[in-house]
Amino acid sequence: MWPLWTILLLVWPLGGLGSPLCPREPFYFLVAIMKMLGNKNDGTLYTPDDLSVCPAETLGCFRLELSVIQFEEGRSMGIAVFRLQRLLDALGSRLWVTGQGPCPPCEGHPQRPVPLFLAKLLELLQGACARHLPSA
Secondary structure, eight states, X not given: OHHHHHHHHHHGGGOOOSOSSSOSHHHHHXXXXXXXXXXXXXXXXXXXXXXXXXXXXXXXXXXXXHHHHHXXXXXXXXXXXXXXXXXXXXXXXXXXXXXXXOOOOGGGSOEEEHHHHHHHHHHHHHHHHHHTSOOO
């Protein structure tokens, strides 16, 4: 696992590896977190089910819930989570506008196991990037 971290930390200063609207770095850090956690974390996190409703707010909820992982897993996970949160902030400001109408609070979403939470975040990122790819 250590070589993966070395690569991630060395690649980070090189700047964006993906398109300006949908960089690859959030995916790298999310997958690294998923691999580091494996199935060892048996906690639950508030996980939005419908990713199309209030997408900016939904992304914000994912970002906040990542702090729980950072707190519970300690320093080894903290750096990856912190970087992912910063990347989500930047990505969210470029991809979405705030939702129209009432958006549920983060605590209004059902609690799901951490692996499912991370899979839903990956699904949200993939969907957002697919919508913003240039048409051929």
